[in-house]
Amino acid sequence: xxxxLQSQGLECYLPELPRTSRDKRLGxxxxxxxxxxxxxxxxxxxxxxxxxxxxxxxxxxxxxxxxPIEDGVVQALQEQVRALLGAGEAGPAFRAGERVRITAGxxxxxxxxxxxRLSGENRARILVRFLRRETPYEVExxxxxxxxx
Numbered sequence: 746x747x748x749x750l751q752s753q754g755l756e757c758y759l760p761e762l763p764r765t766s767r768d769k770r771l772g773x774x775x776x777x778x779x780x781x782x783x784x785x786x787x788x789x790x791x792x793x794x795x796x797x798x799x800x801x802x803x804x805x806x807x808x809x810x811x812x813p814i815e816d817g818v819v820q821a822l823q824e825q826v827r828a829l830l831g832a833g834e835a836g837p838a839f840r841a842g843e844r845v846r847i848t849a850g851x852x853x854x855x856x857x858x859x860x861x862r863l864s865g866e867n868r869a870r871i872l873v874r875f876l877r878r879e880t881p882y883e884v885e886x887x888x889x890x891x892x893x894x
Contacts, residue, residue, distance in 0.1 A: 762774060
């Protein structure tokens with residue numbers, strides 16, 4: 746879908762990470778945010794034709810209005826993905842339900858609730874208040890600390 750949007754002249758970014766070290770060598774990725782592509786739209790002109798893009802479910806919105814994302818967020822995501830691709834340490838252990846603080850990346854300074862470690866990776870899923878709701882966020886374990894520390 747991002748290639749289709751790009752062919753129409755939109756700036757798009759699909760953050761991806763490899764599933765395994767073999768995938769990393771082969772350049773095979775999985776979405777960092779499943780089912781999300783970040784695209785720079787001219788609102789409201791681009792909204793109507795983008796809605797008809799094959800495979801698109803919907804544009805993230807609040808009360809029918811697209812939610813704009815600050816300019817620095819996509820750049821910060823790109824930096825975070827690059828850092829994750831080079832990360833190797835396992836990070837500290839956390840318990841489900843424990844409050845954690847994000848110490849690096851685009852959500853640095855945010856607090857969330859530790860959900861679980863993701864198997865076979867140096868990543869964890871935490872719940873962060875983002876876009877007015879609790880959103881699952883996958884983060885490199887070295888980028889979170891106990892909210893008490």
